[in-house]
Amino acid sequence: MKLQLQHASPAVAAGWHADTPGGASACHIAAIGAGYEPQGADMPMAGGGYRQVLESCPPLFSFPIVATAASRMLQGGASPLCKLSAVVAPIGYGKTVLLSTIYQNCLHWQQPAWWFCLDDRDPSVERLLGALEARLGMPPGETLAPDPAMAVHQGGEPESERIGRLMACLRCWQSPLLLLIDNLNYCHDPAVNELLEQLVFNTPPWIRLVCSSTVALPFDMVRCKLHGLLAQYGTAELSFDLDGVQQMLGADLCTRLRPESARAILQQTEGWPAAVRLMQILLSSSPDAEKSLAAFSGVDQDIATLLTTEVLNEFAPPLRGFLLSLSQLRDFDAHLARAATGDAHADGYLRYLWAHNVFLIPVEGEQRYRMHNLFREFLRAKAALEMPEAQRLAVLERAAQHCEKEVRCADAIDYALAAGANAHAAQILERTSAVFVRDLGYLRRYLAWIGQLRATGEYGGWEADYWYVWALVFRRRYGQAREEVARLGERLEQAGEGERGSGRRLAQVARRIEILRITLAVYTDRLEEARQQAGRWLAMSDLEGGPCIDAPFDVATVASAAAIVSASDCRPMDARRMVRAASASIDQADSAYGEGWVAVVNALVLLREGDYVSAYNGLVDAMARARQELGQQAGIVGTMALLASKAAVEMDVPDEARKLLDCGLHQMTTHGILDTAAHGLDAAVKLWSGADAGALSLPVLRRYAAAYPPRLSLMLSCFIARRHIQLGQLDEARREAAALGIGDDLDGALGGRIQAEYGSALRDLVQATQLELLIASGKLKAASKEVSDEAARARSAGRIERLVELALDEAFLSQCMTHNAVPAARYLTRAISLAARRRHLRPFRDRGDLIAGLVNDTRLKDWPFVSEEERRFFVEICSGLKVGNPILEQIQELDGAHTLGETPTTRELELLGLIEAGLSNQEIADRLSLSVATVKWHLYNLYAKLGVKNRASALARARSLNLLQW
Known part of the structure; x- marks a missing residue:
């Protein structure tokens, strides 16, 4: 007997199951922040980009939902009783049905429940994290930048950092919440273990979790069970009993069968829901259900394969062929099904399949479907045997073409690659690379696409390769990125020889490749290389293809790189000139993110000079603008917060510094450069109490530093050694300094070696550490000579902050070596004159005992301050110190607000x-x-x-x- 089907009119395609049993209103679809690869379509959005939508509700089923032992246990109240309910069973046991039923039960009890369903595009934990972040209203880790230029310095955030942010948000959740995660078996990422552990053990008890999987959950189930937090549901709890079999068969079919037939079906299928459903489909279409049942035997053959074969054989050949073609698609609507299969009757076939419960599961409301995994796997295997390869590839190629028209470009690329249409996939990537990499952050998927293409010898165009390098940079795969840039350079040379009349276009490509080289040099801490390349790039004339063909943001990027290098190398005039160039260009680019980066670079220069007030004020203003334009979690906000924390620490505002560090530290591994990270670590170490606990513990800070080139870890060791000295932990300071080659004896050649290998910034820091270690070790004569040499160097470089520290060192050495407070007071006065306007308070706080002693041993005339600002600064420094000398009161009496009663003659x-x-x-x-x-x-x-x-x-x-x- 063959099932005959009347073809539906195309007019019904828009709602082919609206009147079928089980039909319901469309599910609500939640758009999540772009930058992920969620299940669903690429949707066009303003600016020519795309965003993705993700199912926020479970599928609606046309067949009756049959109760099982598991569903009865899990629906006894408003929510599952255990913290984690693990639903683990092979395919076809109704796990999705069970979780969907739990979700509907939550709606009945008015309990919030969030639905997440994974598929074969989810080997990593990224999409699940993204969906959770979207639900919590958090910007995702790899995010759609409100300003497209944001991606130029934004990298992919490590999963552990994102999980930590998620847990911090969930710990503040004040009401019951159920998280349902279906098909967790698709995720093979080790990070999913950490996510599950954190969800179970590090969230409030009213947040509960139900997970389904075909394999054991990647999680410490024993620990969970020992704590009484786990309930497990397997094949025994998910299988049908006799009553369930009868419910699935339905009243009409049961009347056509003998009473004992249902028991026979239970025995043959062992209550496996998928097999019972297949039996129901097979027997419902038979004119003699009892005879068909008697003829069935599962002996010596897998029951699901046999039943599915029987069901498929009952379809008319056109419908059977349609199903084999349709199985090549991951999900589909009537339009895609018709376009891909080439069958004009596709919408009618789909309506029939839905009405007869043939394993269609709706996604994205009522308009889009996927096949049940069991049925699809069977059909794909059949198609591989029965359909010519050319026919199967043609289905995939037509699907790619249709998805491209519908602006579902990610799906279009997937289908084109599966079809072997590599040139077509490369064409789509050439047009959309910037969107996928820069705007959406599809880093893993984009790299996989390029990898698939290159495995076939297809390299694509300039845009695809250009953004491939950026994707590698964002993933911090700098070595591979350098190799790709070299390959692009070789390709450019060959193109220049072979392409006529394309000089301007190739010049533009060459300029963009140079930006990649410069950026890579900055990221990998090759500062001299970056300086030379940036200088050449900015110096090119219009005739050579210079600024007239460069985008303003590109000019700002290169100028910022040059400013960073100059600031690090103690060339403030060059750095300021580059900051002005970057600022002028970014004004033309109209980029909020670019403006933020110019503020960062300007602050780097000010911090290097020690002008903490100006740096702090500029950063605070820039952070406010960036938060408004780009959002609180934008990477540039975190980078500015790190720099502002450094300024706050030096201005002795520790509470404000801690708040800024909380904002900036967790983003340090994904945004910024070595020099911005260094200021954040410096601030963190200066706030470190000496105990390794919390976010400011040394092991945590060392892990942050390890994400950057080696120079940052060396700088961190200097920060730590100096902090040990301030805390009076000389032995610990010596051990930390020894890793840098610093000992108690002065090594005159050390600075030169460090500068030659790592540059001026680290050289100056190493010398400062060496000097403080000499002083702490009592080697005052050697320290005195070192102070003199370093002061001359600091003056030539315009480093006021270093001159303040050195003047205080000279005050200490003078007091110790001469036992005369008056000369020492002169050095302290010099330090105050340098620090007052810049609010550089921190070094004075660190030397409180020295200052108190000098004040107690001097007279008013020994403190010749030249301005009211200096006098007030001195009084502020002395506040809280044990000063018994009345001169402090006398200085305070010099009220700067007092005006002259009469002008002196x-x-x-x-x-x-x-x-x-x-x-x-x-x-x-x-x-x-x-x-x-x-x-x-x-x-x-x-x-x-x-x-x-x-x-x-x-x-x-x-x-x-x-x-x-x-």
Whole structure:
């Protein structure tokens, strides 16, 4: 008996199962943040990009849902009782049906439930993480950049970092929530183990989890069970009993069978739901159900294969052929089914299959379907045997063409590659590479596509290869990226020889390749190489294909790279010139992300010079703009937060620094460069208490540093050694410094070796560490010579922050070597004059004992501050110190807000100059041919005008009012 089917009109294609049993309203579809590869379609969006949609609801089934032992246990209340319910059984045991039923039960009980379904495109945990992030309203790890330029410095976030952010968000969840994850067996990523463990053991008890899989969950089930958090459901709980078999057969079929037939079906199928359903389909279409059942035997043949074969054989040849073709598609709607199979009756066939419960599962509401995995696997195997290969490939190629028209470009590429239509796949990639890599962040999938193409000898066009390099960069596969850039260079040379009349186009390609080289050089810490390449790129004239053909963002990128290198190499004038060039170009690019990077580069220059106030204020303003335009979780916000934390630490605002570090540290492995990371680590170490616990523990900071080139780990060792010294842990400091080749004895050649290999920034840091170790070890003469040499170097480089530290070192050495507080106070005064305007408080806090001792051993005249700002800064430094000398009170009495009651006369100003020169009243009288009494009278009037009581206060007050020439 063959089933005959009347072909449906194309008019019904838009809703082919609306009137069928089990039909329901369309499921709600949740669009998740792009940057993932979720199940569903590429949808066009503004700007020519694409975004993906993901099923947010389980499928709706046309057949009656039959209760099993598992469903009865799991539907007893508003939610499953255990923290984790593991549903593990082979294919065809109704796991998706069970989870779908649980979901509907949650709706009934008005309990929030989130649905996630994986498929064969999910070998990694990325899509699941992305869907969870979207549900929680969090920006995803690899995200659609609100500003497309954001991707230029944005890398893929490690799964562990994303999982940590997810858990932090879920720990704040205050109401019951059920997470249902179907088909977890598709995910082979080791990170899924960490995700499950965190979900079970590190979320509130009211957040519960139901997972289905065909294999054991990749998770420590024993530990979970010992804690009483696990409920397991397998084949025994998922199989039908006699009542379930009868429900699946339906009342009509049961009346056509003898009462004992249902028991015979149960015995033959052993309650396997897929087999019972196949029996129901087979027997329902038979004119003599009892006879068909009697003829069936599962002996010596797999029951599912036999039953599926029997069901397929009952279809008319056209429908049978249609199913074999349709099995080549992962999912489909009527339009794709018709286009791919080439069958004009496709929509009618689909309506029939839905009405007769032939293993169609809806996705994306009512308009799109997939086959049950058991049925599809069987059909694909049949198609491989019965359909000519050319016919199967033609189905896939037509599917690729249709998906391309429908702007489902990811599916189009997949189908084209499966069809062996590599040229077609390469053409699509050439048009969409920037979207997939830069805008959507499809890094893993894009790399896989290119890998498949290259395995066949297909290399694609310039755009595909260009963005292939960027994908490698974003994945931090720098060695492979360099090889690809070299290959692009060779290809460019060959193209220049073979292509006529394409000079301008090739010049543009060459310029873009150079940007790749420069960026790679910065990322891999080849600063001299980056400096030379950036200089050549920016110096090219218009005739050579220079700025006239460059995008503004490209110019800003190269100028920023040059500024970073110059700042790191202590060339502030060059760095500022490059910052101005980058700023001018980014103004033309209209890029919020680009503006953020210019702010970062400018801050790097200011921090290198020690101007912490300007750096902090500029970064705070830039962060506010970036948050508004790009979102709180944008990588550039985290990078700016790291730099701002460094400024906050040096300004002695530790609470603010910690908040900024919380924002920036977790993004350090995915965004930024070595120099931005270094400032964040420096701030973190300076806030480290000496105990390894929490986010600022040394092992955590070392892991962050290890994600970058070796120079950062060496810098971190310097930070740690110096912090040990400040904490009085000299032995620990020596052990840390030894890894850098630093000992208690001065090594004059060490700095030169470090500079030759790693550049000026690390050289200066190593020298600072060596100097502090010498001082801490009591080798004061060697340290004194080192201070003098380093001060000269710091002055030539304009490094004010280093000059402040060195002046404080000189104050300490002077006090220790001469036991005279007055010369030491002069060095401290010099440090204050350098630090006051820049709010560089931190080094003074670290030397509180020294400062208190100097204040106690000096007089007011030993502190000749030249401005009110310096005086106030000195008072702030001394606040909280054990100072018993009244001079601090005297200095505080010099109120800068006090205005002159009357302008001093010329004679009084002349007296000020002589007082400053150190002349006594008698000496002044002799110099001016006045009596001593007259001198005293003039001084009395002068003190009244200045609001002071003595010479020292008068001098300090006069300097704050700029009445003296210095």
